[in-house]
Amino acid sequence: MKILISNDDGIDSLGIFHLCNALKEVGEVTVVAPLSEQSAVGHAITMMHPLRVIKFYKDGNFFGYAVDGTPADCVKMGVRNILGFLPDIVVSGINHGSNTATSVIYSGTVSAAREAAIMDIPAIAISVTSHSVSNFDTACETAKKLVQLIGEKGLKKGTLLNVNVPDLPASEIKGMQLTKQGKSKWDDVYEKRVDPYGKEYFWLTGDFVETDDNLTLDQFAVKQKYVSVTPIHFDLTDHETYAQMSEWDIETLL
Amino acid sequence: MKILISNDDGIDSLGIFHLCNALKEVGEVTVVAPLSEQSAVGHAITMMHPLRVIKFYKDGNFFGYAVDGTPADCVKMGVRNILGFLPDIVVSGINHGSNTATSVIYSGTVSAAREAAIMDIPAIAISVTSHSVSNFDTACETAKKLVQLIGEKGLKKGTLLNVNVPDLPASEIKGMQLTKQGKSKWDDVYEKRVDPYGKEYFWLTGDFVETDDNLTLDQFAVKQKYVSVTPIHFDLTDHETYAQMSEWDIETLL
Numbered sequence: 001m002k003i004l005i006s007n008d009d010g011i012d013s014l015g016i017f018h019l020c021n022a023l024k025e026v027g028e029v030t031v032v033a034p035l036s037e038q039s040a041v042g043h044a045i046t047m048m049h050p051l052r053v054i055k056f057y058k059d060g061n062f063f064g065y066a067v068d069g070t071p072a073d074c075v076k077m078g079v080r081n082i083l084g085f086l087p088d089i090v091v092s093g094i095n096h097g098s099n100t101a102t103s104v105i106y107s108g109t110v111s112a113a114r115e116a117a118i119m120d121i122p123a124i125a126i127s128v129t130s131h132s133v134s135n136f137d138t139a140c141e142t143a144k145k146l147v148q149l150i151g152e153k154g155l156k157k158g159t160l161l162n163v164n165v166p167d168l169p170a171s172e173i174k175g176m177q178l179t180k181q182g183k184s185k186w187d188d189v190y191e192k193r194v195d196p197y198g199k200e201y202f203w204l205t206g207d208f209v210e211t212d213d214n215l216t217l218d219q220f221a222v223k224q225k226y227v228s229v230t231p232i233h234f235d236l237t238d239h240e241t242y243a244q245m246s247e248w249d250i251e252t253l254l
Numbered sequence: 255m256k257i258l259i260s261n262d263d264g265i266d267s268l269g270i271f272h273l274c275n276a277l278k279e280v281g282e283v284t285v286v287a288p289l290s291e292q293s294a295v296g297h298a299i300t301m302m303h304p305l306r307v308i309k310f311y312k313d314g315n316f317f318g319y320a321v322d323g324t325p326a327d328c329v330k331m332g333v334r335n336i337l338g339f340l341p342d343i344v345v346s347g348i349n350h351g352s353n354t355a356t357s358v359i360y361s362g363t364v365s366a367a368r369e370a371a372i373m374d375i376p377a378i379a380i381s382v383t384s385h386s387v388s389n390f391d392t393a394c395e396t397a398k399k400l401v402q403l404i405g406e407k408g409l410k411k412g413t414l415l416n417v418n419v420p421d422l423p424a425s426e427i428k429g430m431q432l433t434k435q436g437k438s439k440w441d442d443v444y445e446k447r448v449d450p451y452g453k454e455y456f457w458l459t460g461d462f463v464e465t466d467d468n469l470t471l472d473q474f475a476v477k478q479k480y481v482s483v484t485p486i487h488f489d490l491t492d493h494e495t496y497a498q499m500s501e502w503d504i505e506t507l508l
Contacts, residue, residue, distance in 0.1 A: 037302070039301065039302070040298065040299050040300075040301050040302075041295075041296070041298045042295070042296035042297030042298040042299070042326070042365065043296030043297060043359050043360055044294065044295045044296040044298045044360075045294050045296070045360055045458065046294075046458065047293065047294050047458055048291070048293070048294075050447070050455040050456055050457045051444075051455065051456045051457075051458070052453070052454070052455050052456070053454070053456070072296070072360075073458075076442050076444075076458070077444065077456070080442050080443065080444055081444050081456065102372055102488065104490055105297050105368065105372070105488050105490075106297055106298075106299055106326075111296065114359065118356055118359070118439060138508070141508065142507075142508065145507050145508070146507075149502065149504070149507065153502065155495070156492070156494070156495050156498070158492075159492045159495045162490075173508065175505055175506075175508055176504045176505055176507050176508050177504075177505065178496065178499055178500055178502075178504055178505070180489075180491040180493075180496060181489055181490055181491045185372060188330050188334050189334065190305070190330075190331065190334055190335050193304070199306070200306070200307070201304040201305065201306050202304055202305045202306070202307070202331070202335065203304045203305075204299065204300065204301055204305070204327075204330070227508060229499075229504055230491060230496075231491065231492040231495035231496050231499060232490035232491060232492055233490060233492035233495070234356070234359050234490070235434075235435055236358055236359075236416075236435055236486035236487065236488070236490075237434040237435045237484060237485070237486060238410070238412075238413045238485040238486055238487035239434075240410070241409070241410050241413045241485035241487070242432065242434060242484075242485050244410070245432055245483075245485055246432055248403065248407065248432075250403070250430050250431075250432055250483055251429055251430055251431065251432070252429075253396075253399050253400075253403065253430050254392070254395065254396065254399070254427065254429055254430050254481060
């Protein structure tokens, strides 16, 4: 399989290094990743300035292509300009930190995979639940197994798998669980500080409020030591509200 | 009604000026918008550097609060730090350029409204279909009518309305249409240039390929001179694939 790898932590991060090594065992790998960290950039793309592509080396060996843009930029650039063809799959990660529940909305890791899904390329976003990841083994094993499974079974056009792996030794992982996006979300707080010139500035902080309460929801599953696998898509239509609103007679509103 | 207004074109844009004037007729308005243009930033939020809030004046009169961040940052900051309470509704726009079909994924305008939906605040994103907008009248009228309608009927928690208005005189608009997110998408092309030092750089360009073919889809509706109103949400779960994958036995994969 021809595999395009990206991430949002940047091309020099540990997660993409481990993912690359793992997926070399199951396919032909090309890395196109952001030159610098792009966490929480969501599905941003770069239109206001041009992009550059740099060959990136690790220990004197060619590792991949760095783009001075976002994760979604990297996938567009990787497919359109670097590969020049649609790869069999795009894998984004391994992210340092979980991308469950409402966090999916803000995730650069997921956006790289979603950009692939928009191009009708099967895709996986994979994250480990701790920012200071200690265990990449299960995430690597999961990525290999899912890439092979998608190679066999395919994936519906426009769909990607959002995978979250507990940061635990393999022996403590209870297994894999098919899940839906949970409802847990951030309770934002801005921490006010004052600069040396007497002016205020604000840091985004807050707590992740966990409301998910069963194994069919991603955030609960990872807390229960399962690897969560959530199929997501980019049709944002709220079909339930669409049905309700068809009784609102908005056709007569203007 | 207490109305929080934001956008992605920046606090000094013409669209937010017209929206603000229109919504003052139906409620008490507070503007919190990006200091600089933030088109195509998707649902980015700022975590790697702190934010500042600046009082912004137009013609010597206080207009609103400018934040040196993204549209989603503005809504978080507006609700948590500036208002200090949940407004009755958040309206984002009026965007210069359409946000239909796959463009919704990249839209900063939509992300401001979605951030409100995440906080359980009803929200509207509103765009006019041309970058050089000539006609704001119908968009202003639409915003007022929809704010009042949501004031009466409410909106399901987690839902927002994504509204697109053809850039036409009011007399040429055929009416309002309840729609779903279309499938039209960008066919990306990177235009290669060479800088004065002989190095390559790339501009993102391309064509919007329109595949939508009926009035229930947003992109087709606006092309047919209707105002499209699409209810969207942030549950990205692909329930169809979830059902299919429950037969894949991924529980046994690790």
